[in-house]
Amino acid sequence: MNILILGSGGREHTFAWKIAQSPLCKNLYVAPGNSGTTEVATNVNIGVTDFKAIKFLVLEKEVDMVVVGPEDPLVQGVHDFFLNDDELKGVSVIGPEKAAAELEGSKEFAKEFMYRHNIPTAAYQSFNASNVEEGYAFLETLNPPYVLKADGLAAGKGVLILNDLDEAKTELKNMLVDAKFGDASSKVVIEEFLDGIELSCFVLTDGENYKILPTAKDYKRIGEGDTGLNTGGMGAISPVPFATPEFLNKIEERIVKPTISGLQKDNLPYKGFVFIGLIKVGDDPKVIEYNVRMGDPETEVVLPRLKNDLVKIFKAIANQTLDEIDIDIDQRAATTIMLVSGGYPEAYEKGKEIIGVDAITDSIPFHAGAKIDNDKIVTSGGRVMAITSFGNSYNEALKKSYQNIEKLHFDKMYYRKDIGFDL
Ligand code: AMP
Ligand code: GLY
Secondary structure: OEEEEEEOOHHHHHHHHHHOOOOOOOEEEEEEOOOOHHHOOEEOOOOOOOHHHHHHHHHHOOOOEEEEOOHHHHHOOHHHHHHOOOOOOOOEEEOOOHHHHHHHHOHHHHHHHHHHOOOOEOOEEEEEHHHHHHHHHHHHHOOOOEEEEEOOOOOOOOEEEEOOHHHHHHHHHHHHOOOOOHHHHOEEEEEOOOOOEEEEEEEEEOOOOEEEOOOEEEOOEEEOOOEEEEOOOOEEEEOOOOOOHHHHHHHHHHHHHHHHHHHHHOOOOOOEEEEEEEEEEOOEEEEEEEEOOOOOOOHHHHHHHEOOOHHHHHHHHHOOOHHHOOOOEOOOEEEEEEEEEOOOOOOOOOOOEOEOHHHOOOOEEEEOOEEEEOOEEEEOOOEEEEEEEEEOOHHHHHHHHHHHHOOOEOOOEEOOOOOOOOO
């Protein structure tokens, strides 16, 4: 088969690394890709939401399957674009259709879905510019901290957690009236604050059947001890040590099953990954959010632990025969540490040469914001490279990642030295 992956991060390098190992994969393309994906695939310089250019590429290269990495093309309807085009409708797309992608595209849609299907989540109400006064009144009924969420996609920045009531009211006005996050905050979900430890659960579905992948925990804050600004993710661990079989059973019964049956009942066509962001409150899991794709950097620890041929799984998703697949997981722990450009998630410089990638042994460097420039690997983004390792325990795996990072260097390189500190 000829396969095209859309995206350019560490997640997509991991997909490419895994798919390239499949005997079913003949030619592999990544659009736009990065310096890592060139090692195992052919990069094509096309944007992930340039559907016309994607169509041209798919026809020219006789692509049989498209694997969608990020949420933007899914929320914009890339799957529907293929289904509605006579020349493309035979191509398998791994990722939900637009109606189902709203689970990530709209926080209010996701909350209504969870309420409709009795899926445990924080209590909430949503507001727009016409009833901002009611929003203030609702905030007054809550205890701090106050959780405000822009309804639409805001590149991971749309959630504010505030301790002070007046500040919460001001931010609500900023979001609704002054378009703090543009169109994305024309509606705001205000939610009950949930106190607990977070983890993520990843589910594959063909729309009828589902398979649960290993859990993972990512570290979103830039600073050690989970302090400072939110990032895309600074590191991840899989499995999550506090996710006992009993707790995993609760996740499956109370969340995964009603989610998959809810998609069917609501007629939301879904062939792809469901990323369920969870929080453990006491001994019970509650849903913080759905994403309609894999996580980054969670992919960098989840996919390496999957022993199956990923292309075989994707074919089963496309043919709705996922029930015939037995998922086989490496029992070792996997960890990844993200190397970032100094200054990220605020302003940072690019174009810094990355030295030492060839010296890495016993870890896998998944490239993210990195590209080839004059035969050198240079930084091209905030999150630059994720260093993944295996170990019999997550501590052993972390040790390998940190030892290999010693061999790597670029100007103003930064990473967290405390991944896993809270476990
Ligand atoms: P989201 O974009 O929905 O994943 O939210 C970003 C982050 O905000 C989450 O990873 C949580 O750390 C935090 N968060 C979101 N909703 C809540 C909530 N209801 N209670 C506590 N923390 C939350
Ligand atoms: N690491 C969080 C995400 O991919 O959304």
